[in-house]
Amino acid sequence: MNRAAPGAPPRHFSMLREFRLADFFTLGNAACGVGAVLLAMLYMASQSRVHFFLAAALAPAAFVMDVLDGRIARARHEHSPLGRELDSLSDVISFGMAPAALGFAAGLQGGWDAAILIYFVCCGVSRLARFNVTAEQLTGATGKVSYFEGTPIPTSVVLTGLLALAAWQGHLGDALWGGSVELGPWELHPLALLYALSGSLMISKTLRIPKL
DSSP, X not given: OOOOOTTOOOOOOOHXXXXXXXXXXXXXXXXXXXXXHHHHHHHHHHOOHHHHHHHHHHHHHHHHHHHHXXXXXXXXXXXXXXXXXXXXXXXXXXXXXXXXXXXXXHTOOSHHHHHHHXXXXXXXXXXXXXXXXXXXXXXXXXSSBOEEESOOGGGGXXXXXXXXXXXXXXXXXXXXXXXXXXXXXXEXXXXXXXXXXXXXXXXXXXXXXXXX
């Protein structure tokens, strides 16, 4: 481990100099997620389905960026702690917050819906934090992580795809698939249970998904 000479000032961390090519694709992932959130908000103001479709389309775009950053990092042997943290933070935005925002914009606005959407995002954050902590323990003889514990957070693109299909068929807002039910003081749209299922699968300890 390199140490600075006694009395020497600590080495300044230059973020730009630490960036690798893969990191810019990771930031592209984050940009897609932020764009999706903003477009979901714009849809709520405009009620233009064009804005909804654009928000949904940014989910697969973020997924492509997420796949490319990993492949580029492996091809160029440029793994770094900074890259790993960037990847997790970007995934939280694109595959956690963005699908939740799109679900809310689509009509999941009951009290129970909001609680489930919060649960979904918290599961995604917890799943990524667990992976960062346990990645070394999950590393096989090849030096690579051989499997995921729980479903990877990018699987939430399936939820975004379902919402895009619902929008295409005109099933948003009051016409949302499954309708709604009153449970105690709050309203629940059964469609929100898919978010609860997705979040629960992310934090599963027993579910192991081979990493290709």
